[in-house]
Amino acid sequence: MAEPLRQLVLVLGDQLDLDAAAFDGFDPTQDAVWMAEVAEESTHVWSSQPRIAVFLAAMRHFAVALRQSGRPLHYRRLDEATTRESLAAQLQADIATLQPQALVLTRPGDWRVLQALQAVATKAGLPLVLREDRHFFTTPADFAAHARGRKGLRMEYFYRELRKRFGVLMDAGQPLGGDWNYDAENREAFGPAGPGFDLPQPPRFEPDALTREAISLVRERFGSHPGRLDSFAWPLTRAQALQALDAFVRERLPLFGPYQDAIWPGEPWLYHAQLSAALNLKLLTPHEVVAAAEAEVRAGRVPIASGEGFIRQILGWREYVRGIYWTRMPAYAEGNALDARHDLPGWYWTGDTDMACLRDAITQTLDHGYAHHIQRLMVTGLFALLYGVEPAQVHAWYLSVYVDAVEWVELPNTLGMSQYADGGLMASKPYIASGKYISRQSPLCGSCRYRPEERVGERACPFTTLYWDFLLRHEQRFADHPRLALQVRGVARVGDAERERIRTQAVAIRAGR
Numbered sequence: 001m002a003e004p005l006r007q008l009v010l011v012l013g014d015q016l017d018l019d020a021a022a023f024d025g026f027d028p029t030q031d032a033v034w035m036a037e038v039a040e041e042s043t044h045v046w047s048s049q050p051r052i053a054v055f056l057a058a059m060r061h062f063a064v065a066l067r068q069s070g071r072p073l074h075y076r077r078l079d080e081a082t083t084r085e086s087l088a089a090q091l092q093a094d095i096a097t098l099q100p101q102a103l104v105l106t107r108p109g110d111w112r113v114l115q116a117l118q119a120v121a122t123k124a125g126l127p128l129v130l131r132e133d134r135h136f137f138t139t140p141a142d143f144a145a146h147a148r149g150r151k152g153l154r155m156e157y158f159y160r161e162l163r164k165r166f167g168v169l170m171d172a173g174q175p176l177g178g179d180w181n182y183d184a185e186n187r188e189a190f191g192p193a194g195p196g197f198d199l200p201q202p203p204r205f206e207p208d209a210l211t212r213e214a215i216s217l218v219r220e221r222f223g224s225h226p227g228r229l230d231s232f233a234w235p236l237t238r239a240q241a242l243q244a245l246d247a248f249v250r251e252r253l254p255l256f257g258p259y260q261d262a263i264w265p266g267e268p269w270l271y272h273a274q275l276s277a278a279l280n281l282k283l284l285t286p287h288e289v290v291a292a293a294e295a296e297v298r299a300g301r302v303p304i305a306s307g308e309g310f311i312r313q314i315l316g317w318r319e320y321v322r323g324i325y326w327t328r329m330p331a332y333a334e335g336n337a338l339d340a341r342h343d344l345p346g347w348y349w350t351g352d353t354d355m356a357c358l359r360d361a362i363t364q365t366l367d368h369g370y371a372h373h374i375q376r377l378m379v380t381g382l383f384a385l386l387y388g389v390e391p392a393q394v395h396a397w398y399l400s401v402y403v404d405a406v407e408w409v410e411l412p413n414t415l416g417m418s419q420y421a422d423g424g425l426m427a428s429k430p431y432i433a434s435g436k437y438i439s440r441q442s443p444l445c446g447s448c449r450y451r452p453e454e455r456v457g458e459r460a461c462p463f464t465t466l467y468w469d470f471l472l473r474h475e476q477r478f479a480d481h482p483r484l485a486l487q488v489r490g491v492a493r494v495g496d497a498e499r500e501r502i503r504t505q506a507v508a509i510r511a512g513r
């Protein structure tokens, strides 16, 4: 009789690391690995084709690596006739066949999935051993300890604690270079000539046979989902991810800081890392990404302003949003502090709008499954905030369209940072601006039928109209907000007739007129 299976190690689509905590103590003679491609992970939100393809193709490459490492693997493919719809249903069925004595899992990226798998384990009467994920510098418990007793949370304080604790960019107990933050030297826009012809392009990873197979499956099975696969070239293995990291720190990191907030049409990557998907799939660890960036700074090849600005995104924001997620779920997902109730305009799924900045950001998103942070925060996110879209719908859109979207990182960024739906837990004020902000960061207004400086009339920029409408709608709420005082004072000077014109125009925008 075959030996009973001691442990079934569950590996989810965003846990693709042979050294993950779930493999600690793995014994191929007694243990096995379980992976499953199930439709629900692509349909619980209307996942874009690039996002589904990244997950499926990366999982299939990881399955090869697992087999090569000699670990017994039970892998369910989406195109097998008997594959169940959900992870929970598939696991339940496989437990019945494989009869493991215990389940082991690294903390997943999604509260919903953890609940579902825990419920299966309970029903089967099996222990589910949950291991903390080593692909972060901190654990949810570390964040809870940091948050305990504080009146307000700010990323900057958490980040400084982590700089000290992990000795990142530190020099004899002091921040390297003397300052914690060099953003005053960052955040430039390109001149009228743009980023120039020598803009370094990130490496492209042309689909191999395994990836092409996954792409065909996505086209066949999810062809009605948003997004396109023609230019698909994401890193999908650890070796490719390391190559992408190396190219980034050598070629683009030096100018990451200055052009972090710039937008240029037709140039989706600019000086950004394009590493979020690899990090979130766990093909890379944040420790090695931070170490690679720090080494360039210390070698004098990257200015401290760029290096620190980049490291802050990973050691600061990435850890901070995860802490918020795991310490605030599930209530966090319900937040709607500004009582926003409108539906997401349908053109978010097609890019079919006259607003040049939104058309550019959404088209690029559908083509590549990528937009950089300022496009997400200050174009698509800003418009939804000013328009008053229900936060749950904004969340579903962001979770669907980006190849790096996993709920632990997407939700706090969307609900908290971008929509202020958590009432100011993530961001100290709502990120609001008129079309003039976009015209400073990009040349897009020049090719748009609207004018960023006009708030009413035929050519008024919808961002600008809705910005003033937002201030009018929330004048009382933010009257005493220290960081919005200037904007609120500005709206107090607007007379009754002009207020009416702004409101009428905002109503027309929402009605699609």
Ligand SMILES: Cc1cc2nc3c(=O)[nH]c(=O)nc-3n(C[C@H](O)[C@H](O)[C@H](O)COP(=O)(O)OP(=O)(O)OC[C@H]3O[C@@H](n4cnc5c(N)ncnc54)[C@H](O)[C@@H]3O)c2cc1C
Residues within 6 Å of the ligand: 271, 272, 273, 274, 275, 276, 277, 279, 280, 310, 313, 314, 317, 318, 319, 321, 371, 372, 373, 374, 376, 377, 381, 398, 399, 402, 404, 405, 406, 409, 410, 411, 413, 414, 417, 418
């Ligand atoms: C509304 C909204 C939704 C977002 N959804 C996601 C998401 O689903 N997945 C995701 O990984 N990031 C998300 N972000 C954060 C950020 O926009 C992306 O991490 C970044 O654009 C990825 O591109 P990049 O790798 O070129 O990053 P860079 O700009 O080069 O930054 C380097 C790395 O820092 C990390 N990082 C940067 N900003 C953040 C942040 N705010 N929160 C957490 N990590 C950060 C990422 O790992 C990123 O790869 C979102 C931001 C907003 C405003």
Ligand code: SF4
Residues within 6 Å of the ligand: 355, 356, 357, 358, 434, 435, 436, 438, 439, 444, 445, 446, 448, 449, 450, 451, 452, 461, 462, 463, 464
């Ligand atoms: S004018 Fe307004 S809508 Fe047009 S590109 Fe500029 S900010 Fe966007």
